[in-house]
Amino acid sequence: MSRGEASAAIRVVTWNIHGGVGADRRCDLDRVATVIASLAPDILALQEVDGRAWAGRRPGAFERLAALLGGHVAEARLTGRGEGAYGHLLWSRWPLGEVAVRRLPGGRIEPRAVIDAVAETPLGRLRVLATHFGLAPGDRKRQSAFLAALPAERELPTVALGDFNDWRRNGSVARFLGAALPNVASLPTWPARRPFVPMDRIYASAGIPLAPVSIDLTLEARARRSSDHLPLAAMLALR
Secondary structure: OOOOOOOOOEEEEEEEOHHHEOOOOOEOHHHHHHHHHHHOOOEEEEEEEEOOHHHOOOOOHHHHHHHHHOOEEEEEEEEOOHHHOEEEEEEEOOOEEEEEEEEOOOOOOOOOEEEEEEEEEOOEEEEEEEEEOOOOHHHHHHHHHHHHHOHHHOOOOEEEEEEOOOOOOOOHHHHHHHHHOOEEEEOOOEOOOOOOEOOEEEEEOOOOOEEEEOOOHHHHHHHHOOOOOOOEEEEEOOO
């Protein structure tokens, strides 16, 4: 995962890996890690990290990904225990401090949370909020309001990223998070086979330039074989 000396911008990536199950219905975290290595992220959020054997996944997903990625990892294990845990994680090339896993409101179908951490980047401290919102519209509205209130707690540049399960331009996610973190990177990411909705997004504080990065067709095909979402990458510049 090495990229040599730090550049003038930070590459941020979010990806719902669907437990490592892609178009061929095989669970393979090694090919997920290969796609991630090609994306060369500095900060990475992964959703649907899944070790539930009964759901056709392989036990120890969190442990396996931590070993494959190296670096610094913060976990939100929301259901299951031990190697059978399910949830999402945040990875950083640089140390992560002040890590907290905050439960989100709602979650009748399954519990939801945000990983709240500060990445000690060479360009300065960056607050990172990594999340995976719920499926119910009412839950997403409350989760959006909760997440949108967090940046005001501290005077730190902030980025929020994840699978928000909402693609509407006037939906609750866009309204609440767009007001708190007005710079947005989004591209169609779902379904991976023929993406047409921006389910996955990256939001950043005002004054932080943020630009989505298109991935080449070869890497897109590899990502499609690895998950039902495509990854979303963006370049973020700290001032």
